Amino acid sequence: xxEISHVRKxxxxxxxxxxxxxxxxxxxxxxxxxxxxxxxxxLLRCINGLEPYDSGSITVDGARVDSRDKAALRNMQKRMGMxxxxxxxxxxxxxxxxxxxxxxxxxxxxxxxxxxxxIEELIRLVGLEEKIHAKPRELSGGQKQRVAIxxxxxxxxxxxxxxxxTSALDPEITKGILSLLQKINREMGITIIVVTHxxxxxxxxxxxxxxxxxxxxxxxxxxxELFIRPSLPEIKSFLRDSxxxxxxxxxxxxxxxxxxxxxxxxxxxxxRELGKDFSIxxxxxxxxxxxxxxxxxxxxxxxxxxAVSRFLQSKNVAWEVLE
Amino acid sequence: MGILSNAGMGGVILTALWQTLYMVFxxxxxxxxxxxxxxxILTLTxxxxxxPIRPVYEILSxxxxxxxxxxFVILLVLVIPFTRLVVGKxxxxxxxxxxxxxxxxxxxxxxxxxxxxxxxxGVIEAAKSFGASNWQILWRVYIKESVPRIxxxxxxxxxxxxxxxxxxxxxxxxxxGDIAIRFGYQQYRTDYLFICSVILIVFVQVIQMIGNxxxxxxx
Numbered sequence: 001x002x003e004i005s006h007v008r009k010x011x012x013x014x015x016x017x018x019x020x021x022x023x024x025x026x027x028x029x030x031x032x033x034x035x036x037x038x039x040x041x042x043l044l045r046c047i048n049g050l051e052p053y054d055s056g057s058i059t060v061d062g063a064r065v066d067s068r069d070k071a072a073l074r075n076m077q078k079r080m081g082m083x084x085x086x087x088x089x090x091x092x093x094x095x096x097x098x099x100x101x102x103x104x105x106x107x108x109x110x111x112x113x114x115x116x117x118x119i120e121e122l123i124r125l126v127g128l129e130e131k132i133h134a135k136p137r138e139l140s141g142g143q144k145q146r147v148a149i150x151x152x153x154x155x156x157x158x159x160x161x162x163x164x165x166t167s168a169l170d171p172e173i174t175k176g177i178l179s180l181l182q183k184i185n186r187e188m189g190i191t192i193i194v195v196t197h198x199x200x201x202x203x204x205x206x207x208x209x210x211x212x213x214x215x216x217x218x219x220x221x222x223x224x225e226l227f228i229r230p231s232l233p234e235i236k237s238f239l240r241d242s243x244x245x246x247x248x249x250x251x252x253x254x255x256x257x258x259x260x261x262x263x264x265x266x267x268x269x270x271x272r273e274l275g276k277d278f279s280i281x282x283x284x285x286x287x288x289x290x291x292x293x294x295x296x297x298x299x300x301x302x303x304x305x306x307a308v309s310r311f312l313q314s315k316n317v318a319w320e321v322l323e
Numbered sequence: 324m325g326i327l328s329n330a331g332m333g334g335v336i337l338t339a340l341w342q343t344l345y346m347v348f349x350x351x352x353x354x355x356x357x358x359x360x361x362x363x364i365l366t367l368t369x370x371x372x373x374x375p376i377r378p379v380y381e382i383l384s385x386x387x388x389x390x391x392x393x394x395f396v397i398l399l400v401l402v403i404p405f406t407r408l409v410v411g412k413x414x415x416x417x418x419x420x421x422x423x424x425x426x427x428x429x430x431x432x433x434x435x436x437x438x439x440x441x442x443x444x445g446v447i448e449a450a451k452s453f454g455a456s457n458w459q460i461l462w463r464v465y466i467k468e469s470v471p472r473i474x475x476x477x478x479x480x481x482x483x484x485x486x487x488x489x490x491x492x493x494x495x496x497x498x499x500g501d502i503a504i505r506f507g508y509q510q511y512r513t514d515y516l517f518i519c520s521v522i523l524i525v526f527v528q529v530i531q532m533i534g535n536x537x538x539x540x541x542x
Contacts, residue, residue, distance in 0.1 A: 048452055077454035088449035092468055092542065102453040104463060148449075155453065 001026055002047060002159070002193075007056035009042060016042050017053065018215040024208075029185050029192045031206035031223065035238060038212040040195040044163050047193070048080050049073045060159075078106065081152025085164035087144040089136040089151075095123065096132050099150045106155065122150040126180060142173035149180065153190075160184065162194040166201055178204045199239065202227070203288050211235060224288045228295060229256050229318060246322065247281055247299045253308060256318040257294045267298070270311050276304045297322065335502060336518060342416045343498035343526075346488045349420045351481050354427035355435075361387060361428075362435035366465065369440060373447075373457045390429040395487055398426050399494060419496030423487055427480060434476030438469040471542035478534030482527050499523055 002024040009017040016039045024030045032040045045051035047058055052067040059065065060076060067073055089098050099119050100110040109115060123132055126146035136144055145165060152160055162181070166174040182205050185192050194201060202209055202223045210220040213234045219226055230236050246252045255266065267280070283296035300308050305321075312319045361383055367373050368380040393401075399422045403413045406421040442465050450464045466473075489500020499519050507516030 050448065050451055074454035074456075077452060080452075082449070082452040084445055084449060086443075086445045088443065088445040090446055090464065090468055091443075092470065101450070101463070102455075105450070105453050105455040105459050151449075151453075161452075 001061060002191075003057075003059045004043075004047070005057050005059075007043070007046060007053050007058060009046060009051070009053045016215050017046070020056070020212075020215075020217055022210050022217060022220065024191065024193060026191055027185065027189055029182070029194065029205045029207050031202045031209035032193065032195045032212060033197065033202055033206075033209050033238075034212035035197055039215040040197075040212050041163055043212070044161055044193065044195045048082055048161055049077060078155050079157050080159040080161055081155065081157040082161040082163065083145065083148045083152050083165045085167045087136070087141070087148045087168075089144055089147055091136055094133045094135055095128060095139075095147050098136070098147055099123065099154055102151060102155050119150075119154065122153055125153075125184075126150045140173075141169050142176060145169065145177055146180065149177075149184070153184070153188075158191065160190050160192045162192065162196075164195055164197070167196070167198065171200065174198070174200065175204070181205060199227070203286060205289065207289070211238070224258060224291070224293050228258060228286065228288075228293045229320075245282065246297060247279075250299045250301055251305050251308075252281070252297050252299055252322040253312070254295055254297045254320055254322055255312070257292075258318060266312075266315055266317055267296070269315075270308070274304070274307050274311055276300065276307065278304070278308075332515070332518075335506070336499070336515075336522070339497060339499045339502040339519075340522060342496065343485065343488055343500070345416055346420055346423060346491060346496060346498055347481060347484045350423035350427055350484055350488075351477065353420070353424045354431050354480070355477060357424070358428045358431035358435055361432040362439060363461065365432070365436040366439040367457070367461070371440070371444070373460060387429045387432055390425075391433065393426070395422070395426050395490055398422055399491065403494075414495035416495075416497050419488070419491035419494055422494075423484060423491055426487065427484060430483070431476060431480050434479065435469075435473055438472035438476055439465045441472060442468045471538045474534060474537055474541065478530055481530050485523060485526060499526075 002022075004020055004022040004024075007017055007020045008015065020039075020043060032043060034040050042051060046053045047065065049065050049067045057064055060079065063072070063076065065073065065076055090101065093101065096119060097110075099122055100115070103110050103115060110119070120132075123129055126149055128143060128146055128150070131139060131143060136147070139147065148165075149160075160181070166177050169177065178201060181192055181194075184190050185205075192205075194206065196202065206223050208221065209223045209226060211218045211226060211232075211234070218232055218234055226235065227239060230239060270276075271278070278298045278300040281297050281299045283294065285292055285294040287293075298308075309321075365380060365383055365387075368376040368383075370377070370380070372380075402422050402425055405425075406418050407413045409421055410418045412418055446468065447460055447464055450460045455463070486500070488496065488498050489503070492498050492501025492504065499522055503516055503519035506512045507519060
């Protein structure tokens with residue numbers, strides 16, 4: 001478990017992390033989300049000790065991440081594999097040697113039967129058997145990130161830190177990388193922390209997220225709680241919701257379908273029971289880790305407002321009036 | 324007059340070619356080995372280096388610039404006492420290796436430094452994230468990734484040393500350039516001038532070709 005408590009960090013006069021507190025549980029896929037400049041990457045670099053923090057504490061299973069204690073920090077870093085937006089592979093080493101590199105930093109012989117087996121197994125895991133002796137420049141972006149993932153796993157880490165790992169990849173390739181991360185999380189029990197500004201990453205894999213804005217955690221929770229019915233304007237602007245396209249007359253009512261009650265035909269029931277007319281002017285379905293969540297916006301006459309409110313209240317669905 | 328006869332020409336040129344190769348080889352080797360030291364110190368202590376130490380970087384950088392801006396002809400004369408100390412004499416092919424090397428060190432040091440610092444910062448960060456020590460990053464990342472670039476710099480160095488070795492001929496260094504000046508220019512022997520020029524052109528071309536080939540293979 002990683003426990004971040006009251007962490008602050010400044011670059012000269014600019015405070016980039018303002019009193020950050022988070023708990024990242026074992027075997028979770030934890031998203032640190034926000035727009036660029038929110039401090040997400042800095043926070044991730046603090047967790048790994050690449051960057052020192054000014055005050056507060058970060059502990060991993062009770063042991064403090066302290067960049068002044070070099071020996072302890074190295075051991076900590078061994079437990080955390082890391083992948084990056086720009087892949088960061090060594091251009092002159094082939095796939096095999098790139099994956100083996102962290103072993104060399106730890107004085108592990110890379111030519112032994114055991115090491116060879118392990119590296120080949122990782123190459124199989126990421127699906128690059130054909131490319132074992134290819135140089136990075138012969139690989140596509142997605143393949144490079146797969147090499148980087150294998151390299152990050154070669155020291156048997158407990159955590160995998162991903163710094164905008166899919167931001168440079170197109171949507172289809174991103175999906176492939178995300179399902180690989182999910183597989184690693186499920187099958188190897190590795191806790192994954194992803195820093196991202198991409199909603200599709202959050203939706204596809206994160207079990208929990210923290211939303212960072214201006215160096216503070218604005219909220220934390222399950223992604224469907226945070227993003228389907230966003231209450232904070234910062235999150236709304238992050239999602240770039242198109243509520244300005246809604247009709248200017250009448251009352252706009254947004255209804256949310258969360259998980260289990262997604263199947264209930266509330267809208268048609270309402271039309272039948274109330275005998276009122278209304279138009280559906282906006283709708284969205286979203287897929288969070290294979291669960292479908294959605295929302296739609298109805299436009300009703302001002303005079304029907306009371307009746308519709310009462311009906312929705314009785315149905316126990318989540319809804320709100322958009323003013 | 325034997326030395327000026329056509330029969331002697333081959334011998335003269337062969338000896339000169341050998342002297343050029345000898346001077347260029349040793350001054351290249353020595354300057355690259357010695358030049359690595361300031362290059363590494365500059366890389367490590369630079370503001371974006373692994374251990375930024377501003378005064379060390381600034382002072383060393385200043386010294387490199389000072390030595391680089393010394394005109395070679397002046398250096399040739401200035402270092403005579405030092406040459407005598409190292410080689411035992413101030414004149415001759417071996418003796419001329421000293422000024423050649425001294426002038427080449429700051430040049431190649433800067434080139435190696437630039438090559439090393441061109442290493443992708445992300446790759447260095449990745450190495451750090453796996454717990455690599457500074458020495459490991461220096462050897463396994465900085466130097467390893469920079470080999471082709473450094474090689475390009477060495478080719479550049481060899482070619483400019485061929486040129487400088489002609490000037491070194493003036494302190495009795497001999498070599499192709501020396502023959503071109505003494506026989507070709509001062510004695511109006513255009514055949515010497517012509518052959519010497521052709522040899523130098525071919526030499527430079529061959530070095531550049533080998534360099535390009537190795538660069539491709541190594542990168």
